[in-house]
Amino acid sequence: MSDPKTVAGWLAKAEAYLIGRGVPEASANAEFLLAEVLGTGRGRLRAEGAQVVSERNGLHFWTFVRKRGKRVPLAYVLGWQPFAGCRIEVNEAVLVPRPETEELVELAAREAEAMKLPRLHVVDVGTGSGCVAIALAKRLPGAQLYATDVSPAALKLAQDNAVANHVSQRVRVLREDLFKPRAGAPWADLAVSNPPYIPTAEVDKLEPEVLKEPRLALDGGPDGLEHLRAIAGDAKRLVKPGGRLVLEFGAGQAESVQRLLLEAGLASVRIYKDFQGQERLAAAVV
Ligand SMILES: C[S@@+](CC[C@H](N)C(=O)[O-])C[C@H]1O[C@@H](n2cnc3c(N)ncnc32)[C@H](O)[C@@H]1O
Numbered sequence: 643m644s645d646p647k648t649v650a651g652w653l654a655k656a657e658a659y660l661i662g663r664g665v666p667e668a669s670a671n672a673e674f675l676l677a678e679v680l681g682t683g684r685g686r687l688r689a690e691g692a693q694v695v696s697e698r699n700g701l702h703f704w705t706f707v708r709k710r711g712k713r714v715p716l717a718y719v720l721g722w723q724p725f726a727g728c729r730i731e732v733n734e735a736v737l738v739p740r741p742e743t744e745e746l747v748e749l750a751a752r753e754a755e756a757m758k759l760p761r762l763h764v765v766d767v768g769t770g771s772g773c774v775a776i777a778l779a780k781r782l783p784g785a786q787l788y789a790t791d792v793s794p795a796a797l798k799l800a801q802d803n804a805v806a807n808h809v810s811q812r813v814r815v816l817r818e819d820l821f822k823p824r825a826g827a828p829w830a831d832l833a834v835s836n837p838p839y840i841p842t843a844e845v846d847k848l849e850p851e852v853l854k855e856p857r858l859a860l861d862g863g864p865d866g867l868e869h870l871r872a873i874a875g876d877a878k879r880l881v882k883p884g885g886r887l888v889l890e891f892g893a894g895q896a897e898s899v900q901r902l903l904l905e906a907g908l909a910s911v912r913i914y915k916d917f918q919g920q921e922r923l924a925a926a927v928v
Contacts, residue, residue, distance in 0.1 A: 645700055650691030652676060652700060656707045663711040671716055675706040678720050713850035726777035728807050735795035737859040739773040742916045743836050743890060746923060747774055749914060750834040750888040751781040753925050757886065759831055760784060765880065767820050767835035767873055770859055772800030772813065774834055779809035788830070790818040793858060820872050824879040828928075833881050836890040837869035838862045867898055874899075874906040881928040889924045896921035 646652045653672050660668035670684075677684040679702050680695070695703070709719045717723040717738040722731050725739040726747050732738055754762055762785040766775035769789035779787045787809075789800050797815050804813040820837075839862040840848070852860070862868050870891055877887045887908060891899045896913045903911045908926035916922040 645697075645704075647694050648691060649676065649680075649687055649693050649695055652695055652703055653687065653691075656703070659707055660711055663713070665710060665713065671710055672707065674716060675710060675719065676703050679703045679706065714854055715851040718854065723771075723773075725773045726781075728773065728776055728780065728803075730771050730773045730776070730803055731799060731806065732771050733795075733799060734854065735793060735856060736770040736799055737855050739771060742918075742922055743774060744777070745914075745916055746834065746836055746888065746890045747777045747781065749923050749925055750774075750778060750832060750886075753886040753888055754778075754782050754785065754832050757831060757884075761786065762831045763829060764788070764832045764834065765790060765830045767833060768837045768859075768869070769800050769815070770796050772803040772815070774836060775800070775813050776804055776807050776809055778834070779804075779812045780807065785812065787813040788816055789813055790816045790820070792817065792819050793856070796856075796859075820869065820876065824876055828878065828880055828882045828885075830881045831885045832888065833873070833877065833885070834888045835869075835873055837873060839866045839870060839890075839892045839895060841866035862892075865898075866892060866895065867902065870895070870899055871902055874902040874908070877903075877906055877908060877926075877928050883928060885928045887924075887926050887928055890922060891924065893920045893922060896924070899924050 646655050656672035657669045673684045679699050706719050715738050717732050723739050726744045764785050765788040769775050769791045772789050775787040775789035791797050801815045804810040838860050840860045842861050845861050903926045910927040912925050913921050914923040
């Protein structure tokens, strides 16, 4: 079969191809990919269905479609993901930022504002692409952010993203292992984290797209709580008295996380639901 010539033709061909490979939301995926190649908005594509696509753009689009057909996450194919009003570059070294994590940012920003401090020191533990630290830096103009991770490749990307989003003056990227005992006096006013929280035995059962993401960003140990436990246990060595800890965790983990925070001696422990009605966020006073 010869290649299609028009926008509508390419979209139809891509949709059929992606459906054949089990890609969820094949039509929307095809639109996102073609919009990226043509440098236009997804909404405009349908209106421009009769427009001719150049041979070069057609080839470029098909390279994208084939990659997506291998169940590579859409954001990895595009190379970026929108997050809380920021453009966040992504690659295989980092988790693709999720919409629920925008709610973590919102909650952390509210907790920060409630402290009414003129200059806030905020640490993002397990920063990955840097999305949380960068979005918080934009949301809290008086804050200094520390974005930590153990993955050098993630830290490199987080740094690039901070520069591209014009907050690199206030986002410091640091290699730090949350499992290493912390020395010195607590210095942060707010710690925020979306740590790995999937139980090890569950990781291999995840969707093919998720399995393309780094295991280091997913695997939360045998019960999924290893990182959450370490962060809760370390909170008082990291965050000043009266400061806040804000966490994202998995569906079904709320009770355990609440217990971990209380056992660590934190106060005013609150659990929040995400936009899908699942208990996925916690805030506490250190
Ligand atoms: C679930 S991802 C979250 C990434 C990003 N904050 C987000 O919300 O999209 C967890 C991150 O924790 C990092 N990580 C895993 N183990 C760590 C450790 N021991 N110390 C610090 N960071 C760690 C991973 O490299 C990964 O980037």
